[in-house]
Amino acid sequence: MAGVRAATGVGADADIARQNDELGPSARSGRGQLTAGRRRQLAGWLFLAPAILYLLFAFALPIAYNVMLSFEESSPETIASFTAPFAGLANYRFILSDPTTQSAIIHTFEFTAGSLIGQFIIGFTLALLFSLRFPGRTIGRSLIIVPWLVPLLVTGVIFKFLFQLEGGAVNQILLDIGLAHHPIDWLETPQLGLLTILIANIWLGVPFFFLLLYSGLQDIPIEVKEAAVMDGAGPWQRLRLVIVPIILPVIEVTVLLGFVFTVKVFDLVVALTGGGPANATQLITTWSYNLSFQQFIFGEGAALNNVLLVLALICAPVYLWLSRDSLRRSTGAAR
Amino acid sequence: MTRLERSRTLRLLCTVGAMASLVVVLFPVYAVVVASFETTLTLLGNTYYFLPHAATLQNYQVVLQAQAGHLLTSLIVGVGTAVLALVVAVPAAYALAKYPLRVTVVLVSALLVAQIVPSIVIATSLFKVFHWIHLLNSYPGLILADGTYAIPFAILVLRAFFFSLPNEVMQAARVDGATEWQTFLRIVVPLGRSAVITVMVFAFLNGWGDFIFALTVLNGTTVEPITLAIYTYLGNFTQDWGAVMASVVFAIVPAAVMLVVAQRYIASGLTAGSVVG
Incomplete structure (x- = not known):
C-alpha cells in the first residue's frame, strides 16, 4: 500500500515537472526549481x-x-446526427403556443407551490414537536428520514399501489371511516391526479424540511426561549416573535432548496401517473421527456428544457447570495 | 392541575402526536412490505388488508429469479457513482478549501448553480452526445451521468469540512518533506474520513436510485438497473402487484441498510447540504 502511494506521489511530481517545463523559464526560480508558492499553485490546479x-x-x-x-x-x-437544420425561433414558438406545454407549465407552478407549502407546514410542525423532550424522540427522529431515502421512482410505484381504485389502502381507509361511499378513482380523474402526485411529493419531501428546520431550532440558545417565557409570551407569540425570526435564514435556505428540488421532479410522476390522465399531471420535466424521447422532436424538447432551466435558475442569484459567506471565505484560503 | 401534572400530560401528548405522525410517514413502507408477502389474488381483490392476509414467499421466488441481475447492475452503478464522486470531488474540495487559487470563487459559484440544473436538461443532451461518442447503453455512460447528482454536492460538503482542518497539520507534513500529493493522500484524506464516507453514501444512493438517466441513456437491453426494471415490469404486468412490491423491497434495502449502518453520516449529509449553501 505504501509502495503504491509513493509511486503515485512520484507521478504527481512528474506531472508538476511537466507543467513546469511547459511554463518555461519564467516559472522557475534561480536554481531551476519551482518556488514553493508556484509549486503549490500547480498542485492546486492538478x-x-x-x-x-x-x-x-x-x-x-x-x-x-x-x-x-x-x-x-x-x-x-x-435523431442520430449531431446537428440538424437551423430552425430559428420555431421551436420556441411551438412550445409557447402548444396548449399541453402551457398546461404543463401551470401544473409545474401548482405542484411546486403546493409541495412547498405542504412540506413546510408539516416539516416545521414535526420539527417543533421533536424539539420538545419526550420519550422516543431519538428513534422517532431517525425514522422520519426514511421517505427521503427511498428512490423517487420507487416512491411513485408505492403511491400508485396505495391509491389504486380497487383494493387500494387510501380508498379502504376512506371507506372504513365513512368519508367516501364508493372507491375514488384517484389516478384516472384529472384534478385528483395532480392532488395525488402532490401528496406523494409532500410525503417524500417532509424529511428534508424536517431535518433542516429541526437542526435550525436546535441552534436557538435556551436563554432566548427562557427569556421569552419570563416575559410572559404565550406559545404562539414565542413562535411568531422569537423562533421564526431567529431561524429565518434556515427557512430561506430550506424553501430555496425545496424549490430547486421540486421543479426537477420527474421520476415520481412518470411512475405514478405517466403524466396522465389526458396530460392532467404533465409537468415541464415529463412533457419535455415526452417531446424528446417519445415524439422524437428533440428541438422542441430542448426549447422547453431551456424554459425550465431559466425557471430553475431564477433562484440562482438568491442561492449565491445566501452562500456569500462560504464564497468569500474561499478567496482568503490558507496561504 | 399542578405544574408537574401539566408537563407530564404535555409529554404524553407529544409522544402520542409523534407516534401518530410516524405511523403516517412509515405506513407506505409498511404497506409495501406486507404486500410483498401477499398473493396476487389477495392484492387484486376489492378489499385492502392492513395486516398480512395469506402470507407467501412466492413473490420473492419470482423476483429473485427475474431481478437478481438488475439488482447487481444497480449495485455496480451505485458503487461506480461513489468511486467517481470520490476521485473527482475529494481532491477538488481540498484544493478549493486550502489552495489560494483565482478560480475558486468562480468554481464554487458554478458548483452551487450546477446543483440547480434539472436532470432532464442534462439527460436530453447527454443522450445525443453519448450516441455520438458511443456511450449509450454502457456502465461508464450511466455512471458519468449519475455523477451529476453527486459530484457538486460532494465537492461542496467536503470543502466545508476541509475548512475545519488546521493548516498546521499540512504545514508539518510539508516540513517533513512530503509532496503535496503525499500530504493529501496520507494526512488530509484520513482526517476527512467521516465527510468522505458521507459523500460516498449519498453518491451510492444517487446511483442506486437514479431513474431519469437510466431511462434516457440506456435502452434497457444490455444494462438495466432495478429502477428501470421495476418501471418496465409495472408497465407490462400492472396486475402483478405482489412481484412488484417484492422488487420494491429489494430496491429499498440499501437505503434501509445505510440508515442503520451509516445513520450518523446520512443525517450529517442532509444538513450539510444546506450548511454549505
Missing part, C-alpha cells in the same frame, strides 16, 4: 483538474448543446 473536466463535460457541454438543439429543426430522422 487537484482541481478532474472536477473541472467533469463539470465541462457533464454540465457545460449539455447546457450549451441543449441551447443549440433548441434552435434546430429536429425530427425522428435527425
Whole structure:
C-alpha cells in the first residue's frame, strides 16, 4: 500500500515537472526549481483538474448543446446526427403556443407551490414537536428520514399501489371511516391526479424540511426561549416573535432548496401517473421527456428544457447570495 | 392541575402526536412490505388488508429469479457513482478549501448553480452526445451521468469540512518533506474520513436510485438497473402487484441498510447540504 502511494506521489511530481517545463523559464526560480508558492499553485490546479473536466463535460457541454438543439429543426430522422437544420425561433414558438406545454407549465407552478407549502407546514410542525423532550424522540427522529431515502421512482410505484381504485389502502381507509361511499378513482380523474402526485411529493419531501428546520431550532440558545417565557409570551407569540425570526435564514435556505428540488421532479410522476390522465399531471420535466424521447422532436424538447432551466435558475442569484459567506471565505484560503 | 401534572400530560401528548405522525410517514413502507408477502389474488381483490392476509414467499421466488441481475447492475452503478464522486470531488474540495487559487470563487459559484440544473436538461443532451461518442447503453455512460447528482454536492460538503482542518497539520507534513500529493493522500484524506464516507453514501444512493438517466441513456437491453426494471415490469404486468412490491423491497434495502449502518453520516449529509449553501 505504501509502495503504491509513493509511486503515485512520484507521478504527481512528474506531472508538476511537466507543467513546469511547459511554463518555461519564467516559472522557475534561480536554481531551476519551482518556488514553493508556484509549486503549490500547480498542485492546486492538478487537484482541481478532474472536477473541472467533469463539470465541462457533464454540465457545460449539455447546457450549451441543449441551447443549440433548441434552435434546430429536429425530427425522428435527425435523431442520430449531431446537428440538424437551423430552425430559428420555431421551436420556441411551438412550445409557447402548444396548449399541453402551457398546461404543463401551470401544473409545474401548482405542484411546486403546493409541495412547498405542504412540506413546510408539516416539516416545521414535526420539527417543533421533536424539539420538545419526550420519550422516543431519538428513534422517532431517525425514522422520519426514511421517505427521503427511498428512490423517487420507487416512491411513485408505492403511491400508485396505495391509491389504486380497487383494493387500494387510501380508498379502504376512506371507506372504513365513512368519508367516501364508493372507491375514488384517484389516478384516472384529472384534478385528483395532480392532488395525488402532490401528496406523494409532500410525503417524500417532509424529511428534508424536517431535518433542516429541526437542526435550525436546535441552534436557538435556551436563554432566548427562557427569556421569552419570563416575559410572559404565550406559545404562539414565542413562535411568531422569537423562533421564526431567529431561524429565518434556515427557512430561506430550506424553501430555496425545496424549490430547486421540486421543479426537477420527474421520476415520481412518470411512475405514478405517466403524466396522465389526458396530460392532467404533465409537468415541464415529463412533457419535455415526452417531446424528446417519445415524439422524437428533440428541438422542441430542448426549447422547453431551456424554459425550465431559466425557471430553475431564477433562484440562482438568491442561492449565491445566501452562500456569500462560504464564497468569500474561499478567496482568503490558507496561504 | 399542578405544574408537574401539566408537563407530564404535555409529554404524553407529544409522544402520542409523534407516534401518530410516524405511523403516517412509515405506513407506505409498511404497506409495501406486507404486500410483498401477499398473493396476487389477495392484492387484486376489492378489499385492502392492513395486516398480512395469506402470507407467501412466492413473490420473492419470482423476483429473485427475474431481478437478481438488475439488482447487481444497480449495485455496480451505485458503487461506480461513489468511486467517481470520490476521485473527482475529494481532491477538488481540498484544493478549493486550502489552495489560494483565482478560480475558486468562480468554481464554487458554478458548483452551487450546477446543483440547480434539472436532470432532464442534462439527460436530453447527454443522450445525443453519448450516441455520438458511443456511450449509450454502457456502465461508464450511466455512471458519468449519475455523477451529476453527486459530484457538486460532494465537492461542496467536503470543502466545508476541509475548512475545519488546521493548516498546521499540512504545514508539518510539508516540513517533513512530503509532496503535496503525499500530504493529501496520507494526512488530509484520513482526517476527512467521516465527510468522505458521507459523500460516498449519498453518491451510492444517487446511483442506486437514479431513474431519469437510466431511462434516457440506456435502452434497457444490455444494462438495466432495478429502477428501470421495476418501471418496465409495472408497465407490462400492472396486475402483478405482489412481484412488484417484492422488487420494491429489494430496491429499498440499501437505503434501509445505510440508515442503520451509516445513520450518523446520512443525517450529517442532509444538513450539510444546506450548511454549505
